Amino acid sequence: MSLDENRVYATDAEKLTVAAEEARRGASEGGIPIGAALFDGEGRLLGSGHNRRVQDGDPSMHAETAAFRNAGRRPTYRDTIMVTTLSPCWYCSGLVRQFNIGQVVIGEARTFHGGHDWLAEHGVAVTVLDDAECVSMMTEFIAAEPRLWFEDIGESQ
Numbered sequence: 001m002s003l004d005e006n007r008v009y010a011t012d013a014e015k016l017t018v019a020a021e022e023a024r025r026g027a028s029e030g031g032i033p034i035g036a037a038l039f040d041g042e043g044r045l046l047g048s049g050h051n052r053r054v055q056d057g058d059p060s061m062h063a064e065t066a067a068f069r070n071a072g073r074r075p076t077y078r079d080t081i082m083v084t085t086l087s088p089c090w091y092c093s094g095l096v097r098q099f100n101i102g103q104v105v106i107g108e109a110r111t112f113h114g115g116h117d118w119l120a121e122h123g124v125a126v127t128v129l130d131d132a133e134c135v136s137m138m139t140e141f142i143a144a145e146p147r148l149w150f151e152d153i154g155e156s157q
């Protein structure tokens, strides 16, 4: 994604479009359609990424982790906003806590319920948008690739 450092993504819905575009890119690459993006407190995009388990053969390259790594170093993450198309797994929820990311915006938590309740209990501002496109992307993916999905969430069938 081209990074326009001056653009301000004012609303949660605008921020989610960046994550959703990453998810679609992942799907087009034959990967798992989960995308994420990290924004600063003003709504400027710091970095974005998508799940790359298939593309890189790397089970730890989740969308939120990819976005975080693409954003590069910052002295503090307290004012940043992690936007993800799907409820973050324990691994990515751990990343949010480890780096004290202050806010998480989630596209949907119907197809997978990760660690976002835990994050909220620990003071992270959590918003679940229940976005229809995010739900349909995951529903279609899980129906088409159940083995890949259960591999990604660490559950054997």
Ligand SMILES: [Zn+2]
Pocket (backbone or CB within 6 Å): 062, 063, 064, 088, 089, 090, 091, 092, 093
């Ligand atoms: Zn994850």
